[in-house]
Amino acid sequence: MLTVLLATALLVSEPASLASSTVLGKKCDVIRLDLDRVRLGVVVASGFPSGDETFASMIERSKPLAAINGAYFSTDTKKPIGDIVIDGKVVLQGRMGTALAVDVEGNVDILRVKFHRTMDWSKHVTVLACGPALVLDGKVDVNPQIEGFTEEKIMQRHARMGVGYTKNRELLMVYVKDGVTFPEFAKVMLELGCFEAMNLDGGASLAMYLDGKNIKAPSRKLTNLLIAHRKSEQA
Numbered sequence: 001m002l003t004v005l006l007a008t009a010l011l012v013s014e015p016a017s018l019a020s021s022t023v024l025g026k027k028c029d030v031i032r033l034d035l036d037r038v039r040l041g042v043v044v045a046s047g048f049p050s051g052d053e054t055f056a057s058m059i060e061r062s063k064p065l066a067a068i069n070g071a072y073f074s075t076d077t078k079k080p081i082g083d084i085v086i087d088g089k090v091v092l093q094g095r096m097g098t099a100l101a102v103d104v105e106g107n108v109d110i111l112r113v114k115f116h117r118t119m120d121w122s123k124h125v126t127v128l129a130c131g132p133a134l135v136l137d138g139k140v141d142v143n144p145q146i147e148g149f150t151e152e153k154i155m156q157r158h159a160r161m162g163v164g165y166t167k168n169r170e171l172l173m174v175y176v177k178d179g180v181t182f183p184e185f186a187k188v189m190l191e192l193g194c195f196e197a198m199n200l201d202g203g204a205s206l207a208m209y210l211d212g213k214n215i216k217a218p219s220r221k222l223t224n225l226l227i228a229h230r231k232s233e234q235a
Contacts, residue, residue: 015230016066018210023188026180030192031066031173031210038065038228040102040171042086042128045223049079049092052221055207055214062227068173069161069200069207070224071097071130078223081148082129083113085121093118096148097131098198100163100226108165110136110196115148128226134162134186135197142182154202157181161206163226164189164197171228172197175208175216200226 015037020029043062045053052073059067071080071094082094085101095116101109101124113119113129121127132144144155157179164172174197176188182199189197205222208215 016210016228018215023176023191024184025178026184026188027177028188028192029175029177029208029215031068031208031215033066033171033173033228035106035108035165035169035171037231038171039106039231040100040108040126041227041229042070042084042126043067043225043227044084044086044091045078045221047078048223050077052078052223054221055209055218055225058222058225059209062225063229064209064225064227065211065230066173066228067207067209067225068163068175069205069218069222070128070226072201072205073223080130080224082131083119083121083127084129084224085124085127088125090121090127094129095119097129098133098147099127099129099131100198102126108171110164110198112136112147115146128224130200131198132182133196133198134182134189135164135194138190138195140183140186140190142186144182155181157184158202159206160185160202161200161208162189162197163200164192164194166193167195173208173226175206 084092204220207218
């Protein structure tokens with residue numbers, strides 16, 4: 001009994017966990033992060049905004065606890081589609097999509113960017129915009145067209161990565177291995193407990209990492225990642 005209790009205590013002490021499950025008939029890998037014990041950030045490729053880099057190299061440079069691929073980007077120019085803020089500095093304005101935004105106190109919000117409008121990110125230290133939105137204010141809210149997404153191929157069923165947060169301050173990094181549309185993905189995120197959630201890049205960019213292990217390795221170089229460090233660690 002003592003051994004079991006000790007093992008449980010060790011598991012509880014970790015700020016991140018990984019679970020594989022089937023949600024609404026879809027196989028998923030889910031990283032859950034305690035927002036009171038991790039710090040979120042964005043790492044961009046060497047040569048950003050016109051360069052890309054291997055996932056392994058970006059992980060080695062940033063040394064995160066957890067990481068997931070970020071925003072869609074042009075395979076020609078390598079420029080991501082959405083706004084990016086790193087350490088309070090706007091490093092890219094894409095003016096489209098939906099953004100994960102983190103304020104100075106570590107509070108997370110997910111909100112639609114005003115299409116073709118410059119957003120005021122002055123109160124945020126970290127922003128990563130991709131999209132489309134999946135869940136907003138506790139409800140499925142999917143409208144890719146108003147966010148600037150028009151390519152038919154991204155609307156079809158694909159394996160997908162997404163990010164969301166719960167009311168009890170957990171951040172979820174979610175890899176749905178089975179093909180889903182955006183509305184189907186939204187229902188999965190809601191079922192997982194997300195109060196708000198958004199889609200991230202997919203296809204050859206699918207990438208997920210936790211504590212020294214690749215959960216999913218991408219098949220191409222990337223330009224940006226959403227990462228999490230333990231709050232006791234240096235960025």
